[in-house]
Amino acid sequence: MSDFIFYKEEKAMNKTLAEIANLVEGTLQGDGEILIKSLSTIADATRESLVFASDKDYFTAALNTDAAAIITGQRHQDCPKSQIVVSNPKLAFARLLEEFDPQPRRPAMIHSTACIADDVMLGDNCHIGAYVVIESGATIGSNCQLLNHVSIGRNVSLGNDVTLHPKVTVYDDCKLGNNVIIHSGSVVGSDGFGYEFADGKHHKIPHIGNAIIEDDVEIGANTVIDRATLGSTNIGKGTKIDNFVQIAHSVQLGQNNILCAFTGVAGSTKSGDNVIFAANVGVSDHVTIEDNVILGARTGVPPKKTLKSGQIYLGNPSRPKDKAIEAELSTTRIPMIRKQLKTLQTKVKELEKRLVE
């Protein structure tokens, strides 16, 4: 690493365990006076750390660290360390992370270099960073944070409490609800991929629709949501989208979906609520995905299929889990099949010999 030192700012908390238990509405077991200076991973725990154990294995691991105390979902008897017992330790830890985040929201201000059209409606208490561009006809709600180099097209509207990280682009006419978060480099509203081949060339289908991102949606970095040809591409309330996800024109995603990295959803496909797309899932066009479906990593769904409510699908082409596993297991049985076949061939040969004799 040569002479360049990587250091990480100390993120001092300085709260007693009793205060922290109070914050997360947990039950304190042990010494409430202990001063906690950091939230830590099990690997990095020091004598002033609070760590979190989501299950028994992690609890055992936590006991073997220097950590002062553990947040846990279940009270452990005869525990040498202090505990804060909560119903959902991960959620409690999330709340503490939020509390002690050393990088709070950016201050309300409009940077002198921001380029905002005269007719833009801008809500109260917004942070508009350097070199942000907001074009004519746009509406921005209150408490929004638009970081450096964000680009907002014509007639775009944003709700309240929206955070757009550096270099997010929103094309003309798109709409974002409240509490939307979008990470760097993501694009909302680019033209869908549609052409008609005639007279020896691909003619572009114009895309005069838009894209709508409902409340409480979070979108990762370098993801793309295409606009519809006509009407809207729609991302339902509370849906969470990872980095490198491709949502094609006119897709309709339901509420509280989860889409992991490298997932692509092709044109006009619809999902219900609480659908999970694991990583690198490919869904073709005009597919209907009912509520609570789970698509395993690398699943590929052919066009126009209907995936049934609550089912798990795996494989390419996608099959219900049992069938996919059966198919996968099938191929592992081929060597055994070949062996059995050979044995049979020998036996039949012997039988033939004997009959001839």
Place this chain on the structure above:
Amino acid sequence: MSDFIFYKEEKAMNKTLAEIANLVEGTLQGDGEILIKSLSTIADATRESLVFASDKDYFTAALNTDAAAIITGQRHQDCPKSQIVVSNPKLAFARLLEEFDPQPRRPAMIHSTACIADDVMLGDNCHIGAYVVIESGATIGSNCQLLNHVSIGRNVSLGNDVTLHPKVTVYDDCKLGNNVIIHSGSVVGSDGFGYEFADGKHHKIPHIGNAIIEDDVEIGANTVIDRATLGSTNIGKGTKIDNFVQIAHSVQLGQNNILCAFTGVAGSTKSGDNVIFAANVGVSDHVTIEDNVILGARTGVPPKKTLKSGQIYLGNPSRPKDKAIEAELSTTRIPMIRKQLKTLQTKVKELEKRLVE
């Protein structure tokens, strides 16, 4: 959705059906005086909508909407709705979308914040948006639109009628033809991925070539076209590239290719004309793809293969369609094979028993 209302600007057309039939050179069947106020999807059609039906199923669906009229490829007898009959209804609809797009091209202007080197040659009638950077030695044709935050490197040249959406980056020395469209966040001319391992480290191979994008190419959002080590990476005329496509150093794509999302083409691979890469296709290095080849979704092509003209390839590793389907079907037959094997084993056991008796 709380109190935040998503609305979509009404895109009023106000043309009679006769005027529209004239525009698309179609034959009118029914009432030419009907006033059409919008182009609609079948789902959104109102009594003042014109909808489009690419086949019989869509025509039937269109009949069940409130739509005033239908654009169709075939005249339907005894149809209760007015029709415009054209040879290619999708193409006719595309022309109408263009006609009634409420977001026409940006006005000719150079934004006061654009940063343009003194020696740049800039054509007539261009729109140069906010915070655009054009470095020394670049040439920009006429009627170009460079939207916010576009970055053009040294000695780049752009033809006429080029549209670069916000945050497109073109590295030094790259060349774009006429009528090229590139969507937000895409990168043209980044260094190819090449190293030589020696003395315990990866040595970078410098990339002093460039990338050339020929006329009429459209590139989606967040796509990357790497520059060549020496010479040029080349995208042939009329080729259309979706979001999230990776074109590696020294690749040569022919004319009118179609590349769907998450497709990657590795170094020095060449394609002919009219090749289709469905989604998530991976082509290794030094592959030769002849004209009119179709690569199905998720096809993986090993290095140095030649794919034969007009063939369809599927699977990973890629095989001609018939073989790929046969292989896929093969595995589904394993349970049947196991059953037959069991039956045979029982029979042979019986035969052996009888012979011993």
Place this chain on the structure above:
Amino acid sequence: MSDFIFYKEEKAMNKTLAEIANLVEGTLQGDGEILIKSLSTIADATRESLVFASDKDYFTAALNTDAAAIITGQRHQDCPKSQIVVSNPKLAFARLLEEFDPQPRRPAMIHSTACIADDVMLGDNCHIGAYVVIESGATIGSNCQLLNHVSIGRNVSLGNDVTLHPKVTVYDDCKLGNNVIIHSGSVVGSDGFGYEFADGKHHKIPHIGNAIIEDDVEIGANTVIDRATLGSTNIGKGTKIDNFVQIAHSVQLGQNNILCAFTGVAGSTKSGDNVIFAANVGVSDHVTIEDNVILGARTGVPPKKTLKSGQIYLGNPSRPKDKAIEAELSTTRIPMIRKQLKTLQTKVKELEKRLVE
């Protein structure tokens, strides 16, 4: 191509072959007085070109060009062209490409439009391009090049000789070592993809960790390195990452890894040194990859696996190479199995008949 001419600047070298042999510490065979004007690919070689042949096939191909001379790893007898013989021809060629790159580093300067917080520590001899933003608390080493529209968050630190191409974004608190190169549109330090579902919604897990990029790392275009929930995501010294790679929260990559396009590494996975991830590899969370492992293209690794040192893994789910190839071959044997089975069935039927008679 209409009237738009694509041309590539001549990159005149004007060195004699003897001078070049000297530069790469090679042995000259033939006429040292030949004037070389360009480095060329075999396809583009002219009578004033030097070409490079990494093996016998390329050497033969090089002989059939007009090239004046060849860089080769082995002296060829009776060769009609001049040769420069070196121990590693690719490395020698890389050194020459560097020498004759017509686009040297950008000049030391701070562009008037750069937006740099007052407390930023900026090293000597840096190039800070147009519309670059460097936020409060950041430290930039010497000889860095930050090109147009780069965005550096709060408390970020960069070592010496770092090159960030246009539109790179580094989030708050992240650390980059010396000699790091990052291409356009890549993002370092975006929030990891983590939620806890409770009370009918996905609660965001705040990410208060960071991402650390060690010395000599190169990262391609539009790649994303997420920050850790707590602690750091870490990319080890000398590791090279292609375009479109996703590194999730808390991943620890060792030294000198190679990650090709569309590879995703999920949360908390660790790799050793010299690991190769071919294209479109997907590694699940909490996987341990030991030193010198090779993951073939499209390999998918399930959660919590350990991949053994020096092994090659293929397939989805991943298996050691031998087993993966056996499994692949297995399925190709199914048609033969079916044939053998049919033959046996006929024979057994005949045997049964005979026994009955």
